[in-house]
Amino acid sequence: MKILLEELPHQQEAVKAIDDAFYGIDENSKNPNKDYTYANPIIKGCGNESTNIDIKMETGTGKTYVGVRAMYELHQKYGLFKFIIVVPSPAIKEGWKNFIAADYAKQHFGQYYENSRINLNVINAGDFKAKSGRHNMPASLLNFVEGNRLNSNTIEVLLINAGMLNSKSMVKDYDQTLLSGLTRPLDALQAVCPIILVDEPHRFPRDKANYKAIEATQPQMIIRFGATFPKITVGKGKAAKEITDYYRKKPQYNLNAVRSFNEGLIKGIDISYPNITPEQAEDKYVVESVTVKQLVLKHGTTKRTINAGDDIGFDGDITYKGSKVLSSGLELKKGMAFLPSTMTNSYQELIIRDAIDKHFETEWTNFRRENDYQAKVKTLSLFFIDSIASYRDEHGWLKEIFEKLLKRKVEGLIREFTLKKLPREQEYLSFLRATLVNLTTDVHAGYFGQDNLSGEEQIKQQVDDILRNKEKLLSFKDAQGNWLTRRFLFSKWTLREGWDNPNVFLIAKLRTSGSENSKIQEVGRGLRLPVDENGHRLLQEEMPSRLKFLIGYDERDFANKLVGEVNADVEIILDNELLDEQTVKIILKAHPELSEELLKEQLGEAGIISFSGKYREGGFEKIKSLYPEIEETQVRPGAITTGGPTSKMRIKLNKENWNKMRDLWERFANRYMLEFEHISDDAMQLLVDEVMQNMANFALQYPETVENEIYYDDGNGGMRLRERTATYDSRRPLSGMRYGEFLQKLARLTKVKVSLLHASLAIALKLQHDGDTMYLNEVTLSNLDRDFKQRFEMKYAQSYDYQALDFQASTTIFDVQADDFKNDILATMIGVNEDKDVIDDARQLYETPPLRFDSAIPEKELLKRGYESKVTAFGKLPRKAIQVPKYMGGTTTPDFVYVVEKGDNKHVYLLVETKAEGSGKRISDAQIIEIQKKYFGSLEDKQVAYTQAETAQDVYSKLQGVEHDN
Known part of the structure; x- marks a missing residue:
């Protein structure tokens, strides 16, 4: 079995956050290592703490994937190729090593970075020991340090645990030299101007030796990946408080625990424990005092003194080890109570x-x-x-x-x-x-x-x-x-x-x-x-x-x-009595079509809030029902339970109604593959020409500086630092790249043959800018890449057809082996929200109540509608009920289906993809709609109609059209 990696949205967001937070390459750097073939290019803000990046991701959501993908991305976009991964323990080191070296990971990343590869170098315990009387540095360190830029497709990665990085081995002189004269490993690591990735940052507080060992390598930038980060104390005396120690005061990407649980990115948890009798629960021992050498236990009114090495007298073979720890591993402190019955x-x-x-x-x-x-x-x-x-x-x-x-x-x-x-x-x-x-x-x-x-x-x-x-x-x-x-x-x-x-x-x-x-x-x-x-x-x-x-x-x-x-883990705490600013912000962020004034007006008319903004009776629950995103501020009920598992809610299918479209679902059980059209070099050349002829893509690049301004904040008091990026000396743009270097970078970004790009770029540069290579810079490179991808998406993303395959497969609601619809389905496959206050409609696809839906508008409206009699069955489709293949990978299923009678025993199946009005379609939403249109259009069947709807009225209008369409 081979693990199949996927591009998951939250991991793509994290990689993008790193790129967005990265300041770029410093083309005007005075650093003597700027053009050193064994060192990274010099980045803007090199070595400054403001350059460092924090990526906060909950355990189990793929921090290692994001870290590896980030190295590929920084190499492809900026030419960075020397990375050091620092981990706190051998087990964590093995995790990184195995992932990077795994064939499935190489195949996955090869899809996106086909010309790049990681050369992994691992420092293990004992690698620095003398062999045959000579003190040589490990081969892995040699390979890492002496890898050079000439091999432009190779990313050099050094994987080392903190203890080794902090050891004397890094600062001693060896018989062997690196980079023509360096005899200390630490000097060699400094010389390559590394980018450092840190895993489990809470294990590296800044005042401890392991973090100082990281700083000693003089990294240009540190990227930390973790679910938890170290704490620091700010202030003194009664004003002192503990805060999380983030670079730039907050994470540049924050996938917290609440979001991870609520979005189903990790497993739900059931916690249980064996019970004990009431008598056993009362039989407590309390730690009266504890020192390195002696433990005093109090049981009722009696006390017992136990020296280090003595048995504590409970069944379980447990002794007091000393140093405030029992042999069972229990760490002791004064006042702690424990039960002997649980230690047996x-x-x-x-x-x-x-x-x-x-x-x-x-x-x-x-x-x-x-x-x-x-x-x-x-x-x-x-x-x-x-x-x-x-x-x-x-x-x-x-x-x-x-x-x-x-x-x-x-x-x-x-x-x-x-x-x-x-x-x-x-x-x-x-x-x-x-x-x-x-x-x-x-x-x-x-x-x-x-x-x-x-x-x-x-x-x-x-x-x-x-x-x-x-x-x-x-x-x-x-x-x-x-x-x-x-x-x-x-x-x-x-x-x-x-x-x-x-x-x-x-x-x-x-x-x-x-x-x-x-x-x-x-x-x-x-x-x-x-x-x-x-x-x-x-x-x-x-x-x-x-x-x-x-x-x-x-x-x-x-x-x-x-x-x-x-x-x-979430900083937002909502007021359940008053419509507060935080709640308004959450709603407006999810619904840009609303203004604060309009939102309050609607909530007032609905009887949810009073004139003063206070919630009326049940108002807070009602607003959460209308805007489920509010509940994302706390982990959903049922994600974590005590006392064993709760049964997953299942919804029973109304088979009589599903059978009204049996013939349709037997066809939907067919599997299809995507067959793309071949894009000829001539067609690709035309597209490249369009991009190159867009004069707006060619721009001069001016140097930037990061300015720090110290100012007095009257609102909060005290001196503060404001940082901003500014352009200076606008009369003198930066020098451009060499033509060949620019061409190679553009080819890597666009995946277009160099010959096709060259044929068009040379002409465009000469005609538009008299061959001035100052226009061949990072800004122009980014503009050309973005323009090309947008034009390609518009012109060729739909250049494929659906080809039926000669087999069927079960979906979430239809079992092809049993040739029947399933009896029931997980409720969450239909929708994450429910409404029990409904009138039962015999035409629904499921036994009701409750109704299941994802959005109040328009989904909930559509489910509670009293339809005309010609609609004989309707309902929300479960996820993966049809599984229409997407050209970008994965599958999609419409949201609703309707069975509409047309007379003469004929009927039409209307499939609907919903999107709330004014919520702003993302590119992926538009792609899904086009994909579904193409798929259902390929069925060539007048019995199947498809529409996209932003409002409930859009669906009602389409139903009327279907009823009267001949």
Whole structure:
């Protein structure tokens, strides 16, 4: 199985944010390294903190993808080719290494940067050790430093962990020299003027040694990628407060936790824990005092003193290690209360048993999917444990308990599935039998920090599978057709950051650490959306299962803390009694057709607010219903639950109405491919000529400077700094590029043959500007690239036809194997909002109430309309109900369908794509409408009509036209 990467909108937004925040190349730089063949071009603001960029993305949303894509983008657009990736741990380093080196990633990026490649150089532990008596620098460092600009298609990347960058190895002299005389690695890194990428920035506070080691490389720019960032304290005494330490005071891209959960970019979470008796809950021990060498516990009125190394006296084999930590990993502080009952091995066994039960419940759901024809999804479970010996030792209690409980569960499932006969059930039975055979060898594996020093082959194989063989863990079978049964993973928080696997559906945390760690980080290893056995990533509404997170009773408030942490990630807090400025801003941003005055007038007429702006009874809930974007300020209810999973709401299909268009849906089940027309060189030359003849594309480029103005802010008090970019000396434009260099850059951007560009550019430059090469600059380059792409989009983006393929496939509502409509469907596939206050209409496509819809206007209006009797069935179409192929990738489905009688037992199917009036169509919206028009037009069937509607009235008018059309 190979993972199939996709261009996801939020990741494209992040890459664009980096480009927008980047100041560009400094063509007038006085830096002596400006033209140094082994160094990056010099950027504007080189080395200034104001140049640095922060990209905030929630765990599981693809920070690594964005980081790699950003390197490709900065190389293609600006010629930057020396990047250093600094990570805080070996596990995170392995994640970057495996992604960059993966064939699936190379193939994906090759689509967009076909002439570029990354040469990855990794510094590992031990690389600086002397060999054969000589102290030479690692080959990977040599390759990175001495890579030069002459190889214009290669991006040199050095991957190093912070500990190595901060080590003495970087500043000592070696027998070997780099760049004709440099003997210290740090000097060599400084000489190449690097761009540095930092992962997990909260691990690099600016006052700590690891960050200072990054600064010591003298980077031109630092780009930090993370879900959390370091904190700093500003002010003194009572006025002191803790704030997040962002470059430029805020992230240049902010994909926070609320948006990630609400937009379905990560899994929902169900949190559960084994309960205890009321007596056990009252049996508390409190830390009276704790020092490095001694612990004093208070139990009721009695106190007990425990020295370092002593057993604390509870079942569970736990001692006081000293340094304020128990052997179980619990970090102690004065006043902490804990329950002995949750620290026993028997209580841990309850969590393990529950985890195994939940794993197989999830595994079967993911294995069978909705029917035997959907691709299976491999299920992985991750256990965080406190004692390595309990798992690694030959007779470790945890390993023995786990294998005993697992064996019992698998044997029971084998007996159950032996009696079942369906193909997918028999296939799962085979998987279970292979699990039982390999139970002690291949089914579970561990990774701990000390494993990196182990020479034991079995342990090395486990580490490789967990850290490096992501595809193997996601696959059901190997190349020979043997089942791959490894799916239970154990670690001691070594995998807390940086490592992830999309198919982790269960995390069991055995014993609390006691520290106030980020709750999002703790669940983060399982948040990424899963992939099926074919490598396709599933949307959240397609997912058969959510993430299950198992904890102990002493952390039963985990869900509330997690929700609080997620909501705290948003700076906006709305007033639920008064229509405040923040609420107005959110609505106006989503609805540019409104003004503040018009919005308040409409809300007043609707009885939602009073004259003073206060919400009338139920007003806040009503305004959220009208403008769902308001709720994006907090995580949606149900995204995180306590006490186990809530059943996903499903909507029952009204099959009588669906069957009125059975013949239509049998045709929609046909699959189509796009066949593009060949664009000849002559046609492409004409397009290039049009672009070159547009004189507005050629412009002179003038130098810019960044000016800092210190001013006094009367509103907030104190001195402040205002930064602005200004053009100076407008009489003297910058020198242009060499003709050949400009031509090569334009060819890379437009993907047009150099010969075609040259034929037109030489003529245009001579005729328009007397051959003045000062017009061959970055501004002209950007203008020509933008103009070309716009003209190409207008002229050729629709130069394709739909060719029917000789097979059918099931959609979200029609099962071709059963030759029937499905019984029900996930409610979220129809719409994210609901309205229970409706009059039941027997012509609806679903059993009502509630109605499901995405927008109040016009979708909700259309669903509550009382239609003429000639409309015999109508309703909202689920996502992927038809799956019209898009030329830019993926599929699209119209929003509504109507069945309209025309007499003589004839009828017309009207398909409608909605877009709210005045909301401003994006380019992608316009593309979708054109694609749908072309697709439905290709059916050549007068029974099928299609329209795009901005208002409900547009649909009513079209229905009348259909009824009277002969």
